[in-house]
Amino acid sequence: MKRTRMLSLVIMSILNILLLAGCWNYREVDQLSIVAGVAIDKGIHEKYSLSVEIAEISGEKESETKSKTITVEGKTIFDAARNAISFMGKKLYWSHAKVVIVSREVAETGLVDILDWYNRDAETRGDIHILVSKGESAKEILSRKSTTEKVKSFEIDKMMENQKALSKTSPIEIWEITNELAAKGVGAISAAVDLEKSDGEEVPRVLGTAVFKGNKLIGFLDADETKALLFIRNKLDGGILAEDIQMNGIVESVSLEIFKSKTKVQPVVSNEEIKMKVSVETTVAIDEIEGTFNVIEDEGRKKLEKFAEESLKSQMENLIKKVQLEYGVDIFGFGTKLREEKPKAWESVSSEWANVFKDIKVDVNVKVHVKNSAMLSKPLEVGD
Amino acid sequence: MYKEQITDREAISMLLLFVIGSTLIIGIGGDAKNDAWIAGIAGILMALPIILVYSRISSLFPGKDLFDILTSILGKVFGKTVAVLYIWYAFHLGALVIRNFGEFINTVAMPETPMLVPMLCLGLVCIVAVRAGIEVLGRISTYLVFPLMAIIMIVQILAIPELKPNYIKPFLSQGIMPILKGGFSAFAFPFAETILFIAVFFSLKTKRSPYKVYFSGLSIAGVLILLLTIRNIMVLGDLLGRLYFPSHVAVSRINIGNFLERIEVSVAFVFIVGAFVKTGVCLFAACRGIGKVFNLTDYKPIVIQTGLLMIYFSYIVYDSIMEMRNWAFKVYPYYAFPFQVILPLVIWIAAEIKTRKKAKQC
Amino acid sequence: MIFLVLIVYAVLILYEFIPLYKQKQWPEFAANAVLGVLSLTVAILLSVEVKIPSPSKPISNVITSVFGK
Incomplete structure (x- = not known):
C-alpha cells in the first residue's frame, strides 16, 4: 500500500511538472x-x-x-x-x-x-x-x-x-x-x-x-445621405442638424444637436399593395444660433421644428428615391421589416423583392422636438 | 462492499450539469434558425413523458441500478444482452462528449495542438473522479453548480446590450416541420440522454427521489438552455445556423465599455465542467455495467482501462468536425432512439407487470 | 511514442494488476486483463498511426439509408 502511494505521488508530481509548466504551442x-x-x-x-x-x-x-x-x-x-x-x-x-x-x-x-x-x-x-x-x-x-x-x-x-x-x-x-x-x-x-x-x-x-x-x-x-440613411435604419445616436431657417426673407443658420432619435418602420399591406410607413421621432437641442432670430420662444421654436421636420423629411425622401432609382438595393431593410411583421406578404414578394422595392411607396413622418437651448435662454442681441 | 449514497441535491446538480454540458456549446435546433427556441420548448415537452417513464422505472426498484433491473425483469440472457447494448451506448456517448471537447479546444483555442492532448486531460480527470466513486462526482457537482449558474447568469446579463430582439421575428416562418425536427434533435440530445441516470440513481435515498431529481434537474436545465438559445438567436441572427459553437461567438460579442470584453473563456469554463460531469456519468455507467455483466463485486478496478479505451475511441470516432456536426444533428437522434425510447418503454411495461404479479402473490 | 505507451502501461500494471492478484480477486483480474489488452492494442495501433475504422460511418450510412437525409 505504501509503495503504491509513493508511486502515485511520483507519477502525479511528474505529470504536474510536465503539464503545468508549459503549453504546447506557447508564444x-x-x-x-x-x-x-x-x-x-x-x-x-x-x-x-x-x-x-x-x-x-x-x-x-x-x-x-x-x-x-x-x-x-x-x-x-x-x-x-x-x-x-x-x-x-x-x-x-x-x-x-x-x-x-x-x-x-x-x-x-x-x-x-x-x-x-x-x-x-x-x-x-x-x-x-x-x-x-x-x-x-x-x-x-x-x-x-x-x-x-x-x-x-x-x-x-x-x-x-x-x-x-x-x-x-x-x-x-x-x-x-x-x-x-x-x-x-x-x-x-x-x-x-x-x-x-x-x-x-x-x-x-x-x-x-x-x-x-x-x-x-x-x-x-455622401455625408448627408448617410445621415438620412441612419435615420431610417434607426442607427442614429447623435450628430448635428444644421438647419437654414427663413424668417421675413432673411436666411440664418441654426445648429441642432440630436440627443435621441427613434425610428419606426411599419409595413402596411392593403389590397396586395405594400407600403412602408417610416416615422421618426427626434429630440434635439439648440446649440448654436447664427444670428438674432428668436427661435427659442414658442412661436419661433414651432417654426424651427417645422423647418427641421420638413428638411429631414425631404432629405429622407430624396435618398429613398435616389436609392430606388440608381441602385435598386434595399439598404434600408424594408424587406426585413416586412418579413418580421408580415411574413405572409413577404412570402408572396420575396423572390422579386428587388423589383418590388424599386417602386414601393414610402410614407415618411418626422417629428422634431426641441428640448432645450443649451446655456443661453435667448439669442444674442446685436445693439447698434 | 460499502454502499454508495448520494443526496437529492447532489443528484440534481449532476443531472443539471449533465444536460447543459455539451448542449451549451453546440446549441440546439440549428435547422429551425430563428425558431430554434420554439424547437427547444418542443424538445422539453417531448422529453417530459419519457422522463416520467425513467423516474417510474427508477422508483420501482429502489437501490437497484439499470443493469440489476435489466437482469431481474428480462431474465439472465436477454437482460445481459440489453445491458451490453446500454454499456455500448454509455461508452459511445462518453466518447462523443470527449470528442466534442477536443474539437472545441482544437477549433477555438489551440489549432496546432494534437487533439488527443486536451482529450487525454479531460479523460484522465474523469477516470480519477469515477474511480473515487459516484459520491465524489456528486459532491463536485454541488460545489460547481452554483458558480456555474452565476457565470451563466452574469454573462446573460452582460449580453443584454448586444441583443437585437427583431432577429427573433417572425415566429414560425419556416413552418412547423423544422421545429419538430429541431425539437426531436433537442429531445435526443441532451434531454433523453438522462436515461443513463437510471444507472446512477440506485444510490438515491428514497423511493420518491427519482421523480423529484429528474423533474427539478430537467426543468432548471431546460430553462437555462432556452435562455441561452434565445440569447444566441438575438445576438447572432442569421449566423446562428452557420457556426459550430454559437455560444462562444455570441459571448465574444460582449463588450462593455471597451473594458469588459473577450469573456468567451467563461463559455469554455462552463463547457469544461459540463463535459467533465457528463463524461464522468457515462464512464461510471459503462464501468458499472461491465462490472454487472461479468459479475464483478466492484467496478472500480476496471475504470482505468475502460476510461482509456473511451479516450482512444473518441479519438477515432470521427474524421473531422463536419462529420461530428452531421452526426450530432442528423444521425444521432435516430441512432439514440432505441436506447432512449424503445428499450425504456419495454423495460417499463415489463417492470409494471412484474411488480403487479409480485403484489398479487403477497 | 510507442515506448512512452509501453512505459505507461507497465506503470498501470504495477498499479492495478498486482494488488488485484495479491487479493485474489480473480473475476476482476480477468475482466481487467481483457480490457487492458484491448486498450493496449488500440494504444499501440494509435501510436504507430494505424488508421482504425470508426463505427460511426456504418451507423450513419444505415440511418441515412433508412430515414433519408
Whole structure:
C-alpha cells in the first residue's frame, strides 16, 4: 500500500511538472507581430495585396507604441497573411486588429472572400470595423501619418467609435455586414474612407457610406445621405442638424444637436399593395444660433421644428428615391421589416423583392422636438 | 462492499450539469434558425413523458441500478444482452462528449495542438473522479453548480446590450416541420440522454427521489438552455445556423465599455465542467455495467482501462468536425432512439407487470 | 511514442494488476486483463498511426439509408 502511494505521488508530481509548466504551442509576445489594421488591395503579381499595419511595443523604461506597415501579396487572403513570415520572420497575430480597409477595386469584385476568412479563422475576431476606400488604393490610407494616436488603425477605429456624435458615416462591424449579406430583404452597407487635403497634407477621412449589391460595391452615398440613411435604419445616436431657417426673407443658420432619435418602420399591406410607413421621432437641442432670430420662444421654436421636420423629411425622401432609382438595393431593410411583421406578404414578394422595392411607396413622418437651448435662454442681441 | 449514497441535491446538480454540458456549446435546433427556441420548448415537452417513464422505472426498484433491473425483469440472457447494448451506448456517448471537447479546444483555442492532448486531460480527470466513486462526482457537482449558474447568469446579463430582439421575428416562418425536427434533435440530445441516470440513481435515498431529481434537474436545465438559445438567436441572427459553437461567438460579442470584453473563456469554463460531469456519468455507467455483466463485486478496478479505451475511441470516432456536426444533428437522434425510447418503454411495461404479479402473490 | 505507451502501461500494471492478484480477486483480474489488452492494442495501433475504422460511418450510412437525409 505504501509503495503504491509513493508511486502515485511520483507519477502525479511528474505529470504536474510536465503539464503545468508549459503549453504546447506557447508564444511569447516578442515572437508575435500584433496586427493593428489591414488594407486589402488588388495585387500586382498575385490576386490580393495585403498591407498590414503592425503595432510594435518596445518597452524599456517607458513603453512606447510604434507602427510599421508592410505589404505582402498572396493568392488568397490567408495565403498573403502567412506570406508575411517570409518578409519578417514573425507570425502575424490577428486578435487585436481593429480595422479592415478594402480598396474600391476589391470591393467591386466582391467581399465574400474577405468576410469568410474573417469569420472562419479562430484568431481573427468578427467585431472589427470594415471600411471601403473611395480612392484607388487602400494601402495609402494606412500609410498616412496619424495625428492623435501612434497607430493609424487605432485612430481610424476611434473615428468609427465616435461617429455616435457625428453620424456622417455608418460604422459597421464584420459580423454585422456578414449578417446583412446573408439576410434576405436588406442590402449591405459599410463605412467609406477617403483621402482629403488638410493643411497641405492628404489625410484619411471617414465620410459617407458604401452601398453593396449582393457582395459587390456599386456606389457611395455622401455625408448627408448617410445621415438620412441612419435615420431610417434607426442607427442614429447623435450628430448635428444644421438647419437654414427663413424668417421675413432673411436666411440664418441654426445648429441642432440630436440627443435621441427613434425610428419606426411599419409595413402596411392593403389590397396586395405594400407600403412602408417610416416615422421618426427626434429630440434635439439648440446649440448654436447664427444670428438674432428668436427661435427659442414658442412661436419661433414651432417654426424651427417645422423647418427641421420638413428638411429631414425631404432629405429622407430624396435618398429613398435616389436609392430606388440608381441602385435598386434595399439598404434600408424594408424587406426585413416586412418579413418580421408580415411574413405572409413577404412570402408572396420575396423572390422579386428587388423589383418590388424599386417602386414601393414610402410614407415618411418626422417629428422634431426641441428640448432645450443649451446655456443661453435667448439669442444674442446685436445693439447698434 | 460499502454502499454508495448520494443526496437529492447532489443528484440534481449532476443531472443539471449533465444536460447543459455539451448542449451549451453546440446549441440546439440549428435547422429551425430563428425558431430554434420554439424547437427547444418542443424538445422539453417531448422529453417530459419519457422522463416520467425513467423516474417510474427508477422508483420501482429502489437501490437497484439499470443493469440489476435489466437482469431481474428480462431474465439472465436477454437482460445481459440489453445491458451490453446500454454499456455500448454509455461508452459511445462518453466518447462523443470527449470528442466534442477536443474539437472545441482544437477549433477555438489551440489549432496546432494534437487533439488527443486536451482529450487525454479531460479523460484522465474523469477516470480519477469515477474511480473515487459516484459520491465524489456528486459532491463536485454541488460545489460547481452554483458558480456555474452565476457565470451563466452574469454573462446573460452582460449580453443584454448586444441583443437585437427583431432577429427573433417572425415566429414560425419556416413552418412547423423544422421545429419538430429541431425539437426531436433537442429531445435526443441532451434531454433523453438522462436515461443513463437510471444507472446512477440506485444510490438515491428514497423511493420518491427519482421523480423529484429528474423533474427539478430537467426543468432548471431546460430553462437555462432556452435562455441561452434565445440569447444566441438575438445576438447572432442569421449566423446562428452557420457556426459550430454559437455560444462562444455570441459571448465574444460582449463588450462593455471597451473594458469588459473577450469573456468567451467563461463559455469554455462552463463547457469544461459540463463535459467533465457528463463524461464522468457515462464512464461510471459503462464501468458499472461491465462490472454487472461479468459479475464483478466492484467496478472500480476496471475504470482505468475502460476510461482509456473511451479516450482512444473518441479519438477515432470521427474524421473531422463536419462529420461530428452531421452526426450530432442528423444521425444521432435516430441512432439514440432505441436506447432512449424503445428499450425504456419495454423495460417499463415489463417492470409494471412484474411488480403487479409480485403484489398479487403477497 | 510507442515506448512512452509501453512505459505507461507497465506503470498501470504495477498499479492495478498486482494488488488485484495479491487479493485474489480473480473475476476482476480477468475482466481487467481483457480490457487492458484491448486498450493496449488500440494504444499501440494509435501510436504507430494505424488508421482504425470508426463505427460511426456504418451507423450513419444505415440511418441515412433508412430515414433519408
